[in-house]
Amino acid sequence: MATVEGQRAIMLLLLLLALAQMSLTSSSPPPDPVACADGASNCTITNAYASYPDRRTCHAAKAAYPRTEQELVAAVAAAVAAKRKVKVATRYGHSFTKLACPGGNAGAIISTRWLNRTVRVDARNRLITVESGMTLRGLISAAAEAGLALPYTPYWFGLTVGGLLGTGAHGNSLWGKGGAVHEYVVALRIVTPAPASHGFAMVRELGTGHPDLDAAKVSLGVLGVISQVTLRLQPMFKRSISFVKRDDTDLAEQVATWGRIHEFGDITWLPEERKVIYRQDDRVDVSAPGDGFNDNLGFRPFSATELEADRVQDDLLQENGTDATRCTAIRTAEAYLESHAFGLTNDGVNFTGYPVVGYQHRMQASGSCLDTKDDGLKSVCYWDPRIRGPFIYNTGLSVPLSRAPAFVADLKRLRDRNPQAFCVLGTSGVLMRYVKASTAYLGKPVDSLTVDIDYYRSHASGTPRAHADMIDEIEQMALHKYGGLPHWGKNRNFAFHGAIAKFPRAGEFLKVKHRYDPEGTFSSEWSDQVLGIKGQSTNILNMGCAMEGLCVCSDDSHCAPEKGYHCRPGKVYAEARVCAR
Ligand SMILES: Cc1cc2nc3c(=O)[nH]c(=O)nc-3n(C[C@H](O)[C@H](O)[C@H](O)COP(=O)(O)OP(=O)(O)OC[C@H]3O[C@@H](n4cnc5c(N)ncnc54)[C@H](O)[C@@H]3O)c2cc1C
Ligand SMILES: *[C@@H]1O[C@H](CO)[C@@H](O)[C@H](O)[C@H]1NC(C)=O
Ligand SMILES: *[C@@H]1O[C@H](CO)[C@@H](O)[C@H](O)[C@H]1NC(C)=O
Ligand SMILES: *[C@@H]1O[C@H](CO)[C@@H](O)[C@H](O)[C@H]1NC(C)=O
Numbered sequence: 001m002a003t004v005e006g007q008r009a010i011m012l013l014l015l016l017l018a019l020a021q022m023s024l025t026s027s028s029p030p031p032d033p034v035a036c037a038d039g040a041s042n043c044t045i046t047n048a049y050a051s052y053p054d055r056r057t058c059h060a061a062k063a064a065y066p067r068t069e070q071e072l073v074a075a076v077a078a079a080v081a082a083k084r085k086v087k088v089a090t091r092y093g094h095s096f097t098k099l100a101c102p103g104g105n106a107g108a109i110i111s112t113r114w115l116n117r118t119v120r121v122d123a124r125n126r127l128i129t130v131e132s133g134m135t136l137r138g139l140i141s142a143a144a145e146a147g148l149a150l151p152y153t154p155y156w157f158g159l160t161v162g163g164l165l166g167t168g169a170h171g172n173s174l175w176g177k178g179g180a181v182h183e184y185v186v187a188l189r190i191v192t193p194a195p196a197s198h199g200f201a202m203v204r205e206l207g208t209g210h211p212d213l214d215a216a217k218v219s220l221g222v223l224g225v226i227s228q229v230t231l232r233l234q235p236m237f238k239r240s241i242s243f244v245k246r247d248d249t250d251l252a253e254q255v256a257t258w259g260r261i262h263e264f265g266d267i268t269w270l271p272e273e274r275k276v277i278y279r280q281d282d283r284v285d286v287s288a289p290g291d292g293f294n295d296n297l298g299f300r301p302f303s304a305t306e307l308e309a310d311r312v313q314d315d316l317l318q319e320n321g322t323d324a325t326r327c328t329a330i331r332t333a334e335a336y337l338e339s340h341a342f343g344l345t346n347d348g349v350n351f352t353g354y355p356v357v358g359y360q361h362r363m364q365a366s367g368s369c370l371d372t373k374d375d376g377l378k379s380v381c382y383w384d385p386r387i388r389g390p391f392i393y394n395t396g397l398s399v400p401l402s403r404a405p406a407f408v409a410d411l412k413r414l415r416d417r418n419p420q421a422f423c424v425l426g427t428s429g430v431l432m433r434y435v436k437a438s439t440a441y442l443g444k445p446v447d448s449l450t451v452d453i454d455y456y457r458s459h460a461s462g463t464p465r466a467h468a469d470m471i472d473e474i475e476q477m478a479l480h481k482y483g484g485l486p487h488w489g490k491n492r493n494f495a496f497h498g499a500i501a502k503f504p505r506a507g508e509f510l511k512v513k514h515r516y517d518p519e520g521t522f523s524s525e526w527s528d529q530v531l532g533i534k535g536q537s538t539n540i541l542n543m544g545c546a547m548e549g550l551c552v553c554s555d556d557s558h559c560a561p562e563k564g565y566h567c568r569p570g571k572v573y574a575e576a577r578v579c580a581r
């Protein structure tokens with residue numbers, strides 16, 4: 001038995017290494033999340049993984065692809081006049097939940113795919129105005145052309161400006177206004193419904209200091225379609241990055257201080273190894289030597305064949321693997337990533353050692369798997385749904401920074417009960433980043449530590465996952481013991497249950513929503529549930545619902561009693577209710 005497991009682990013390692021070593025020059029661009037059977041009608045919409053927590057796609061009667069603000073106004077007006085529900089779709093659609101699904105099956109989708117131009121750069125005042133469908137990649141490069149930089153952004157640049165604002169997406173910092181992109185929005189234009197007497201749609205211009213900006217900056221897409229966004233930038237600067245690996249004995253104290261000492265300092269915890277990779281990452285003057293480049297290994301193109309083989313191994317390790325085989329695989333892959341500086345190079349070609357110093361726009365985000373030379377699906381982003389590769393859940397939660405040390409201390413207690421269980425988190429471990437308190441009604445109310453974890457998802461709903469109880473306990477602990485909040489663009493259903501009550505200014509958000517969209521054109525069942533409108537919940541209570549995070553179990557039938565999984569208290573957080581064997 002041991003020998004067989006050993007061989008399996010070695011196979012997985014070879015695959016992981018082969019994957020990481022690939023340096024492909026082309027990649028098939030990700031699919032458009034919107035597909036229509038008949039021109040622009042009879043459409044489906046999905047996300048970049050072709051899977052929401054409870055279904056693969058949603059339906060819509062119509063799709064529109066406006067190329068100008070005028071066409072956008074016409075598209076909203078047509079939908080309002082026809083009494084259709086509307087949602088905005090983006091070029092790739094990276095949100096995990098059904099945020100972009102219009103209500104019912106007869107709704108309309110407005111894609112921002114072609115709304116991706118730079119409108120204006122005001123270099124003197126360091127402002128840039130872009131259309132909302134522009135990708136983060138496009139925004140970063142347009143700013144850099146004018147010698148300007150966005151200080152803090154998500155690490156993956158395939159997101160669009162409208163989409164990342166919609167869910168409050170963030171990079172990492174406690175400095176300035178903090179790590180969330182919406183903090184740097186100074187103005188925007190949004191198209192909302194209007195009475196018939198005004199032609200069914202109107203453009204609202206929210207200039208600097210407009211009070212409604214606090215609603216529109218993080219809107220879950222329910223206020224209308226953001227047409228253009230103006231962001232405040234900074235003069236171009238350089239960064240100096242070193243990844244420093246240390247043991248995790250003082251992690252609880254470090255989370256309170258690391259982000260104050262290092263402007264871009266995040267923390268990756270590898271619980272099973274009892275190690276932490278600290279990103280020691282600071283701003284340096286543009287005159288500092290170095291032309292470093294970040295091409296994150298995970299966001300590079302991967303060979304489809306290898307991804308498929310990798311998934312076969314993942315399935316095998318899930319079903320028949322042991323903690324030891326999973327941990328060996330992770331440790332070796334992790335060592336590989338570390339020795340390759342996670343994709344950083346000092347000159348765009350080779351990694352020769354830390355620190356890696358380079359311009360902000362070459363370091364802040366990456367995504368070379370987006371490069372659009374079509375090679376017929378030979379190589380793709382690793383989550384591309386057209387091939388049967390890795391399939392995962394992504395949990396993104398935040399806890400108030402003041403409570404982060406106690407939260408981490410609890411996580412360490414859970415870890416100490418079974419360190420090897422944490423290998424199900426893979427090489428990405430527990431990523432911790434910082435976001436500051438926001439004036440946005442749906443932004444973080446207080447300075448916060450965000451926590452990201454990824455883990456295996458089965459294609460067969462209800463299939464038991466290794467150590468799912470441990471993951472559920474972490475999530476419930478963050479949310480319920482430590483006052484945590486879900487990232488609006490990640491997570492499974494249960495994370496949103498009751499979440500809106502933790503946003504002290506949600507009432508003000510709903511007032512703006514009612515004023516902009518009194519008929520609920522931009523609302524759906526899902527967005528009403530997330531916003532707790534009429535007391536609705538995001539939980540789907542049925543047999544086995546807790547196995548996929550569609551609910552928290554309160555009864556054995558929410559787990560899989562026939563497979564030996566029952567609803568049990570958590571091990572460290574006894575109030576948690578998790579499906580355990
Ligand atoms: C590989 C990867 C890495 C990621 N890294 C990070 C990270 O570092 N930090 C982070 O915070 N998140 C990260 N995310 C999550 C991501 O930020 C969110 O899912 C984000 O909202 C997706 O943006 P999108 O452009 O794909 O928008 P979508 O998912 O398509 O849309 C999000 C919401 O915004 C609405 N919307 C979009 N455009 C408009 C508009 N013009 N007007 C009104 N509403 C609009 C949509 O209707 C929808 O409700 C990552 C995701 C992936 C896949
Ligand atoms: C929509 O398209 C599907 C196939 O993609 C087809 O089966 C269905 O009949 C179409 N519905 C309408 C109303 O045209
Ligand atoms: C805008 O999007 C289109 C379609 O996705 C793409 O071909 C074009 O290169 C994009 N333009 C910019 C400036 O990003
Ligand atoms: C796990 O082992 C069982 C019994 O040997 C086998 O039927 C099953 O296919 C294996 N699972 C995977 C994913 O290979």
Ligand SMILES: *[C@@H]1O[C@H](CO)[C@@H](O)[C@H](O)[C@H]1NC(C)=O
Nearest residue numbers: 345346347348349350351352
């Ligand atoms: C950089 O990498 C290239 C190609 O991998 C190699 O030929 C070259 O010798 C390397 N240069 C240095 C300075 O390491």
